Amino acid sequence: MSINTYSYDEVKELSRLFKLLAEPNRLHILCNLGMECRPVSDIISATGLSQTNVSFHLRALREAGLVRPERRGSFVYYCLPDVKLLSLLEQTKEWIKLRRKT
Amino acid sequence: MSINTYSYDEVKELSRLFKLLAEPNRLHILCNLGMECRPVSDIISATGLSQTNVSFHLRALREAGLVRPERRGSFVYYCLPDVKLLSLLEQTKEWIKLRRKT
DNA sequence: TAACTGTATGTGTTAATGCTCATATGTGTG
DNA sequence: CACACATATGAGCATTAACACATACAGTTA
Numbered sequence: 001m002s003i004n005t006y007s008y009d010e011v012k013e014l015s016r017l018f019k020l021l022a023e024p025n026r027l028h029i030l031c032n033l034g035m036e037c038r039p040v041s042d043i044i045s046a047t048g049l050s051q052t053n054v055s056f057h058l059r060a061l062r063e064a065g066l067v068r069p070e071r072r073g074s075f076v077y078y079c080l081p082d083v084k085l086l087s088l089l090e091q092t093k094e095w096i097k098l099r100r101k102t
Numbered sequence: 103m104s105i106n107t108y109s110y111d112e113v114k115e116l117s118r119l120f121k122l123l124a125e126p127n128r129l130h131i132l133c134n135l136g137m138e139c140r141p142v143s144d145i146i147s148a149t150g151l152s153q154t155n156v157s158f159h160l161r162a163l164r165e166a167g168l169v170r171p172e173r174r175g176s177f178v179y180y181c182l183p184d185v186k187l188l189s190l191l192e193q194t195k196e197w198i199k200l201r202r203k204t
Numbered sequence: 205t206a207a208c209t210g211t212a213t214g215t216g217t218t219a220a221t222g223c224t225c226a227t228a229t230g231t232g233t234g
Numbered sequence: 235c236a237c238a239c240a241t242a243t244g245a246g247c248a249t250t251a252a253c254a255c256a257t258a259c260a261g262t263t264a
Binding site: 127128152154158159173175176 | 222225231232
């Protein structure tokens with residue numbers, strides 16, 4: 001037996017999160033949001049993606065609670081509500097980097 | 103600007119990993135391998151998946167270097183070559199659990 | 205209110221991927 | 235060698251998900 005066992009539900013929940021992070025454009029949006037709030041228009045120009053596509057990905061992230069929208073006038077700013085996610089991403093990035101050298 | 107910036111390549115590499123982890127059955131195989139080496143037949147009976155399907159997922163994991171095959175007689179044992187990955191999964195699992203309470 | 209900017213959503217198309225069936229390959233044993 | 239068991243692979247099918255287009259909605263300003 002392994003030390004950490006994973007129930008079916010836990011695995012399913014994990015995979016749901018990973019599915020969100022698995023799309024390059026979506027992940028790019030998420031990673032480069034950092035801890036700042038940015039209007040959609042900024043994200044569009046930063047990524048070079050179409051408005052529709054950015055909106056599409058933001059919706060997925062929003063419905064999963066990974067980003068939070070905030071209206072300011074006619075703009076909608078998006079923020080990461082949780083720093084911990086970024087730290088997980090950072091650790092994973094480092095892991096990949098180390099692994100390549102082996 | 104965010105503290106940690108992610109290049110296009112880094113994001114792409116990250117997303118490639120997440121894509122592998124995004125499939126529930128594949129993730130289930132990976133999580134419950136733990137740090138032990140197990141023959142494919144064990145994985146088949148543990149997951150209840152078809153032989154073909156298990157082989158299919160193991161191939162994906164193997165080609166990404168997330169598991170390592172090892173022949174022992176007529177059996178092929180699969181192992182995780184790296185503990186760190188399990189720890190990342192564990193942390194992610196905990197993060198999800200905490201988040202739900204908020 | 206009309207006109208403009210910023211953002212969201214519904215629909216359809218296309219590409220990717222998980223799964224199964226049939227079959228091949230590999231390994232031990234009589 | 236023949237046979238049985240363990241695992242891998244190729245082809246085809248079915249589902250899903252990313253994207254674009256057109257359009258709707260929300261807020262600001264004239």
